Amino acid sequence: MTSPTSLHFCSLLLLLLPPLPTVFSFTKDDCLSLKFPVLVEGTSPASWPSRSGEFALGFRPVPGSQTFLLAVWFNKISEKTIVWSANGNNPAPPSSQLNLTGNSEFVLDDPAGNTLWKPKTNGSKATCAAMLNNGNFVILDENYSPIWESFKEPTDTILPGQILGMPSTLRSRQSETDYADGGFELSLQLDGNLVLYLVSEKFRSPYWASTTMNWESQLVFDDAGQIYIQDSNTSAIRTHNLTSEDPGSSQIYYHIARIDQNGVFKLSKHLRNENKAGDGSCSLSWSVVQEIPDDICMTDVNNRNNVGWCGYNSICEKVGKGQAFCRCPERYSLVNPSDPSKGCKPDFPLPSCQPNGWEAEKEQVDFIELHHVDWPLSDYDLQEGHGVDRARCQQLCLDDCFCSAAMHQEKDGLCWSKKFPMSNGRSSPNITKIVLLKVPKAKGSSVTNTKKKGKSTLLLVLALLLGSSTFLNILLLVAISAALFYLYRIKKNSARNASTSATNMRSYTYEELHKATDGFKQTLGRGAFGTVYKGVVASDPKRFVAIKKLEKVAGEGEKEFKTEVSVICQTHHKNLVRLLGYCDEGEHRLLVYEYMSNGSLASFLFGISRPHWNQRVQIAFGIARGLMYLHEECSTQIIHCDIKPQNILLDEYFTPRISDFGLAKLLLADQTRTRTQRRGTIGYFAPEWFSKASISVKVDVYSFGVMLLEIICCQSSISFAMGDEEEALIDWAYECYKEKRLEKLVENDEEARNDMKRLERLVIVAIWCIQEDPSLRPTMKKVSHMLEGVVDVHVPPRPSLYTSPPPIITYI
Known part of the structure; x- marks a missing residue:
């Protein structure tokens, strides 16, 4: 028995x-x-x-x-x-x-x-x-x-008992009634990762991944209605569950899993015997058991223009399981009423930042308060401190002609300024910030009527005075002339100030910055273009700034310098150091940046203690995103030309910020073939600097690859080359990779040695970046995706040994 x-x-x-x-x-x-x-x-x-x-x-x-x-x-x-x-x-x-x-x-x-x-x-x-x-x-x-x-050739749906191997794809349909290929894809990739993509003819952007890289993955939908990824190439059974909710008995329910037209991968159930639903306790239609991602509205997607799920100025809101819809905020309407995903447009003129713009007359500006709403990727300014309350936050937006909305978080005293167009809008009960949406007051408001009444009264008084006597007429004529001249001067100054505020950039005098730095006493560092000093400007005494005194600027005219600075000032990304203002006074040219409290990446990496592995990885991800923005997403493409740890600064949260961008050379979209002046630091130079090859964004990719190896090893490539080994860091790293001895790169780093799969991925990405042939190097967009595990990473070819000449050490 x-x-x-x-x-x-x-x-x-x-x-x-x-x-x-x-x-x-x-x-x-x-x-x-x-x-x-x-x-x-x-x-x-x-x-x-x-x-x-x-x-x-x-x-x-x-x-x-x-x-x-x-x-x-x-x-x-x-x-x-x-x-x-x-x-x-x-x-x-x-x-x-x-x-x-x-x-x-x-x-x-x-x-x-x-x-x-x-x-x-x-x-x-x-x-x-x-x-x-x-x-x-x-x-x-x-x-x-x-x-x-x-x-084995599914469309958008899988059924219980179905097993997908690598590679396999599910493609959404256009709509419930249109079965043509839609804009979303679920891909089980050759690297074992299951990834959700937003797709079109021109781009393919990931927004969710299982992170099961380097598995021999199978996507299993078992007969019990459970969905999971299983590694079939390991002695120990390894699974990654995608379902946590109870799908119900397969004896009672049919089950399907489908990527729908909104990009959500859903597990749904339906009663087998529809007669049992007669009491109203069960639905006669499909009901969603679980969805991936849990809330599509709260999921970031890097599509071509970063517009989000519902388009510009729109709000994505989840309603129950499996349903989300796009709506417009008050005073906005749909661009295409038949397709809410195309976004919203304001029902009023955009702010012009001109003296005659509606936003210039502050008494004609109103604010609509929105709760549980966020546009997370549209901010260009952040004010913080105990004094930044709701009223202060609203006033900051009122005073800034480019501000389309302000977002206030009372708990931490934070105020973000948003600009048009606002992207990735979403609504969630978990969002605790308050949005102050800036709009013109409706016509016929009390302010407008009062203003018209005042003008009428003024005209009546003038008419009476003009008819009283010749002497009074002459006296009045002189007064009017003086008033008109005074108003002309004010208008002229306003126009000049408007041109500066249009980029939210402050123009400082040399005397102001001399006082701010106490005579340029406290040095923060020296870089390729000059010396950086710590200071406090009188207009904002509660925070420090970093003031760069330029010493090696090419002989440009005043107009050209201001144009270049204006472009830099309009470049906003969370992984870039923000330019706050400038000084262009005679021979003095200075730039005022936000102050980064945790210094440079070089000090962080090459100091006494080794930073945590995961923190280093996140820093690498952030730098890659910042470079991707400079190369592909800002309106004027910027090649940095001097990517190195000294030019990566860390804010109070150790978020990496790229500094000195835009100072080497600004390239318009049609000028990418132009060779730029050799700038940068030996050791991070791409080989094309030493040949007649054209300079492109790929020089930054090369420098990033060298720096990525430094982040992995916590060793300076220049110091390494001067050591006893007498070989380059990039050559040693490749030898370790080829000989499968990657643990040598992270000796005495237990965290990294316990994460060998990710370590290998990062090393492979670095080797791709340092290829001698620029055409073999990936773009920074692909680098970012490879680092984060959402695209395949293939075995790289061997980079040419000693691609850079022996270092002629110049500390710049």
């Missing part, structure tokens, strides 16, 4: 065994009854049911059109939900046919004989087909072996 202990052991063993695809053996009886043509739209038989009748294959009408899909659907529920289709991008006209040709191929033809779909059977000859009880449509050869399966 079998003991209970033995039964429990066997049950546990079955749970630990990897799931295997169900192996079916087919006979002639399994083949569908084949007549020629096999299926014709509009004639009998209308469909081929599976033996159980649960599923059927046939033609289904496309809603709102006179076309049809060759599809598989649930056959026992009233909704007839489609789970696979052959021709979503090319719907069939009436009377189309599924044929088994004389060449033993299944083809879908329209009435004119044009082929709309043909499965890929790799030359194998088809004999018949079978519609299985699990929803899999299978084509069989003469030995009744499967040569093609719908389970």
Whole structure:
């Protein structure tokens, strides 16, 4: 007799065994009854049911059109939900046919004989087909072996019992009624990572990943309705669960998993017996069990323009499980009423930052208060401190012509200024900030009427005075002339100030900055363009600033210098040091930056104690994002030309900020072939600096690769080259990678040695960056994606040894 202990052991063993695809053996009886043509739209038989009748294959009408899909659907529920289709991008006209040709191929033809779909059977000859009880449509050869399966070429849906290997893809449809390829993709990649992408013809941007890199991954949807990723290439069973909610018994419910038209991967259930829903306790439609990501609105996506899920100026809001919608804030309306995802437009003119703009008359400005709303990627200024209350935050936005909204967080005394267009808008109960949306007051307001009344009274008084006496008329004429001259001077000064405030940039006198630094006494550091001093400007005595005194600026005119500074000032990103103002007074040219309290990355990396591994990794990610912004996302492309740890500063939260960008050379989009003056530091130079090759953004990629190795090893490449080894850090790192001795790069770093998979990924990315041929180096966008594990990382070629000449040490 079998003991209970033995039964429990066997049950546990079955749970630990990897799931295997169900192996079916087919006979002639399994083949569908084949007549020629096999299926014709509009004639009998209308469909081929599976033996159980649960599923059927046939033609289904496309809603709102006179076309049809060759599809598989649930056959026992009233909704007839489609789970696979052959021709979503090319719907069939009436009377189309599924044929088994004389060449033993299944083809879908329209009435004119044009082929709309043909499965890929790799030359194998088809004999018949079978519609299985699990929803899999299978084509069989003469030995009744499967040569093609719908389970291996899914569209947007998977079913219980379906297992996807690497690589596999699910592609969303356009809408509930349009089965053409939509804008989202679920990809099980060759590196084992499961990634959700926003896709279009021009870009492919990830917004969620399973982080199962370097697994031999299988995406498993088991018969119990659970979905998980399993590593099939390890002695210890390793799984990554995607479902945590109870899907309900498979005896009671049907289950499907689908990437929907909004980019959410959903597990849903539906009652098998719809008669049991008669008491109203259960739904007769599909209900969402779980969704990935949990809240699509709160998920950041780096699409081409960073507009977010609902477009510019819009708000994405989740309503219950599986539903999100796009709405406009008050005084805004939809750009396209038939497609809310295209964003919102203001129902008033955009601020012009001109003296006649509506925002210039502050009494005509109003603020609409919004709660639980955020536009996280549109801020360009941050004020903080105990004095920054709601009123102060609103006043800061009122005084700034470019401010479209202010966001205040009372708890920490923070105030963010937002500019048009506002992107990635979302609503959530977890957002505790208050949005103060800046709008012009509605016409007919009391302020406007009072102003008109005052003007009328003034005209009446002037008329009476002008009619009283000649003397008074002359006296009044003189007074009016003086007033007009005074107003002209004010207007002229306002226009000059407006041109500076248009970029939210302050112009300082040399005397102001001399006082701010107490005579340029406290030095923070010396760089390629001059010396940096610590100071406090009189206009903002509560915070420090860093003032760079330029010493090596090319002989540019005043206009050119201000233009260059203006471009830098308009470049805003959380991984860039922000320029606050400038001084251009005679021979004195200075730049005023926000102060970074934690110094440079060089001091942090090469100091006495080694920074934590995860902190170093996050710093590398941030630098990559900042460079990606400079190269690809700001309106004027900027090549830094001097990327090194000394030019990466750390704020109070140790967020990396790139400094000195825009000072080497600004390149317009059509000037990328122009060779720029050699700037930078030996050891970080790309090889093309020493040849006649053109200079492009790839020089920054090379420098980033060297710096990434320094971040990994906590060693300076220049100090390393001067040591006993007499070899370059990049050459030593490649040798360690080639010989599979990566642990030597992180000796005495237990955190890094326990994270060898990520360490290997970072080293491989660095090696790609330091390739001698610039065309082999990835873009910073791809570098960022490779670092974060959302794209494949392939084995790199060997970089040329000693690509840079022996260092002629110049500390700049």
